Amino acid sequence: MGEVRLRGFGWRHAGRRAWAVRGVDLRVRHGERVLLLGPSGAGKSTLLAALAGLLPEDSGEREGSIEIDGRPPAQTRERVGIVFQDPQSQLVMARSGDDVAFGLENQGVPAGEIWPRVDEALHRVGFPYHRHRPTAALSGGEQQRLALAGVLALRPDLLLLDEPTANLDPAGADLVRAAISRAVDDDTTLILVEHRVADALPLVDRVVVLDAGGGVRVDGPPDAVFTDHGDALAADGVWVPGRQVPARRAGNPPGEVLLTADRLGQPPRLAATDLAVRAGAALAVLGPNGAGKSTLALLLGGLLKPGTGRLVADAGLAGADARTPPHRWRAPALARRIGSVFQNPEHQFVTGTVFDELALGPRRTGASEAAVRRRVDELLQRLRLDRLAGANPYTLSGGEARRLSVATALATAPRLLVCDEPTFGQDRRTWRELVDLFAELRDAGHALVAVTHDAEFVAALADRTLTLARPPDTGVAPPVAPTAPSVTAPSPEPPPPATPAGYR
Structure with missing residues (x-):
C-alpha cells in the first residue's frame, strides 16, 4: 500500500492566475522514501496537500490526475498522514494526549489500544510533558512534535511531512528525525519536504526536485542528484549539501x-x-x-x-x-x-491581497497614497513578491508568506x-x-x-x-x-x- 502516481498534475488556487504546481509526472512506489525539494513557490506544500486529499474541487482548478493505490486521494485519507508547515492548524483538542487520541478514536481503534499508542507516539517524538499538558501552553516547536505524534500514532501507509523540524531546536530536531526513522519501515511510503537537506538525507533513498516553472526537474538517488546537478540547483535556490552561503557579519559599532x-x-x-x-x-x-x-x-x-x-x-x-x-x-x-x-x-494577515497587506501599515500612519505605492512597490520588488501583488495572502507558499510578513513589518520603516x-x-x-x-x-x-x-x-x-x-x-x-x-x-x-x- 502507499503507491503514488501523478500524471500531468497541476493545481491553481481560486482567484490566482499562476498555477501553484503544474505538469508533475511522478511515480512513488510502495515503501520508497522521497525527499521533495525545489525553490520557494515551486508547489511542494500544494503537492502534499493534494496527496492528502485536502484540495477540494471548489477551491481551485485541477488538471491531470493524482492517485494513491489507483484511487483518488479523497478515498484514501484514512491511510495517509500529513504534518503541515503550521502545526497549530492541525491541533484540535485542549489537552495534548487528547489531541493525539483524536485521530485514533475517529478511526475506531479499540479503546484499550488508544492510550498505549498515544503514550508511545509522544515518547517517540520526545514530547517533554505529560499527556495532560494544555495544547495552548505549548511553544511552536512543541506543537510541531505533538502534531507529528498524532500522525505517527495512526501508523499511516503514506506519510507526508512538510518541514517537520522547521521550528525545532537541534536536540528536538534530532529526536523527531529519529522518530521518523523508526516510524518508516518497509510498509510505509514517505514523502518529505525539508530544507535541512544534509540532516534529512539519512531518512530517504530518492530525491525529487520540482521546477518553479512546472514539472519535475531532477529525480534520482541523492548522491547522483547532488553530484550531477548540485551547482545548477544551488544557483536556482535549492539548498544543496556542502554549498554554504558566504557569511556576512561585519557591521558598524552599536549605537545608543x-x-x-x-x-x-x-x-x-x-x-x-x-x-x-x-x-x-x-x-x-x-x-x-x-x-x-x-x-x-x-x-x-x-x-x-x-x-x-x-x-x-x-x-x-x-x-x-x-x-x-x-x-x-x-x-x-x-x-x-x-x-x-x-x-x-498567517496570524498577521488581515486583508485580501498582498498589495493591501503591505499598504495597510503606511496608510494607518497617515502616508499619502503616492508614498504608500512607492513603498509597497519597493518591497514587492526587493522580496520577490511583485508577481503576487494581487494574490490572497492565504494562498502563498510558506516561504512567500514569510517574506510577506517581513515586508509588512518593514513597510512603516520602523x-x-x-x-x-x-x-x-x-x-x-x-x-x-x-x-x-x-x-x-x-x-x-x-x-x-x-x-x-x-x-x-x-x-x-x-x-x-x-x-x-x-x-x-x-x-x-x-x-x-x-x-x-x-x-x-x-x-x-x-x-x-x-x-x-x-x-x-
Missing part, C-alpha cells in the same frame, strides 16, 4: 540603547530576563523549545503586557512616549517605531524590527536576500531582534546572542526560572551547519 528589559517576564512562559537592544545592532535570541523566545518577541514588540519587570523605551525610539511602556502606545505610533514578524505568518524565525521557509536565494536586507537595515542604524534556530543566520548577521533557558516543568506549567539568561558576543568564527534551519 533603544529598549531596555529589566527582569522582564511572563510567568509561566518566560523567566525574568534582562537585555538591552541597541541601534545599529542585531541581537539573536536562542534557546530550546519552550524557553519563551516567542513570548519575549511579543513583549519586545509591544504586543503583550509584561507579567513581571518592565520594558523601557529610550527617547530615540519612543519620542514623546518615552515615559510610557510600548504595550500602551497607540497603534499608529507602535507601527512606526517597532515592526513585528510573528512565528506563524526603528526596531522584532522577528520570530525570520528565515523560516526560504530557499537558498531568498534566504541570502533576506540576510542582505537585514544587514542593510542594521548598518543604516535600525535595531534587529531575531528569534531563531538558524545557526547560519546567526553567524551571518548577529552582533550579540541571548540564550534563554527552559524553565523546569512542574507537570502543569513551568515556573519562573531563578536566574536571568546570559547575553554573550558570538565567537569569532562560529562553524556553520550544513544548511540553515529553513522551511519550504
